Amino acid sequence: xxxxxxxxxxxxxxxxxxxxxxxxxxxxxxxxxxxxxxxxxxxxxxxxxxxxxxxxxxxxxxxxxxxxxxxxxxxxxxxxxxxxxxxxxxxxxxxxxxxxxxxxxxxxxxxxx
Amino acid sequence: xxxxxxxxxxxxxxxxxxxxxxxxxxxxxxxxxxxxxxxxxxxxxxxxxxxxxxxxxxxxxxxxxxxxxxxxxxxxxxxxxxxxxxxxxxxxxxxxxxxxxxxxxxxxxxxxxx
Numbered sequence: 001x002x003x004x005x006x007x008x009x010x011x012x013x014x015x016x017x018x019x020x021x022x023x024x025x026x027x028x029x030x031x032x033x034x035x036x037x038x039x040x041x042x043x044x045x046x047x048x049x050x051x052x053x054x055x056x057x058x059x060x061x062x063x064x065x066x067x068x069x070x071x072x073x074x075x076x077x078x079x080x081x082x083x084x085x086x087x088x089x090x091x092x093x094x095x096x097x098x099x100x101x102x103x104x105x106x107x108x109x110x111x112x113x
Numbered sequence: 114x115x116x117x118x119x120x121x122x123x124x125x126x127x128x129x130x131x132x133x134x135x136x137x138x139x140x141x142x143x144x145x146x147x148x149x150x151x152x153x154x155x156x157x158x159x160x161x162x163x164x165x166x167x168x169x170x171x172x173x174x175x176x177x178x179x180x181x182x183x184x185x186x187x188x189x190x191x192x193x194x195x196x197x198x199x200x201x202x203x204x205x206x207x208x209x210x211x212x213x214x215x216x217x218x219x220x221x222x223x224x225x226x227x
Contacts, residue, residue: 008153034215043220046217092214099144099161099168100169101158103155105155
């Protein structure tokens with residue numbers, strides 16, 4: 001079982017709709033959760049991070065965390081064609097000095113004009 | 114404020130050759146990470162430095178791979194005797210002091226081994 005699971009997609013939504021991206025993780029000790037956006041051929045770009053259960057909003061983006069269910073999601077409101085990219089969920093699980101992120105394989109999002 | 118920079122951006126080499134990549138982190142960041150990403154996958158952790166100390170290495174990092182951060186500033190990743198399976202995007206990230214450990218990625222170095 002992969003440590004961080006995402007639906008690979010592709011996920012298509014019409015412009016202006018809400019895109020919902022989901023991620024589950026296996027290690028209950030995980031404490032920090034990150035969403036990155038990656039355009040084709042480019043490097044990951046940080047969108048949001050979340051540490052506490054509940055919702056965290058930043059502009060059109062809302063991250064949701066449920067540690068009991070080991071579930072993280074990202075909602076994108078008023079989706080734009082420029083949001084078309086692969087969205088990577090990343091989890092940090094403290095272990096000694098370790099600070100590495102464990103990534104899912106990403107969900108490819110296409111926003112249709 | 115400049116972000117993470119990496120050099121070169123692209124590298125094509127023949128199997129068996131050695132290659133070296135450089136990463137310059139965000140200036141005030143003391144933590145530096147190397148990841149590798151292949152097509153259709155998320156980045157995979159390779160190694161981590163705090164200042165000049167290499168504190169963590171992945172099992173993915175075979176003995177052909179070595180990384181250094183001699184003065185706690187820039188870092189180099191060297192791959193010896195490259196193999197076709199080493200073809201990937203090599204990503205560097207840095208994070209600052211404190212507990213958040215939010216990592217910011219550089220543009221990456223795309224390696225193609227022929």
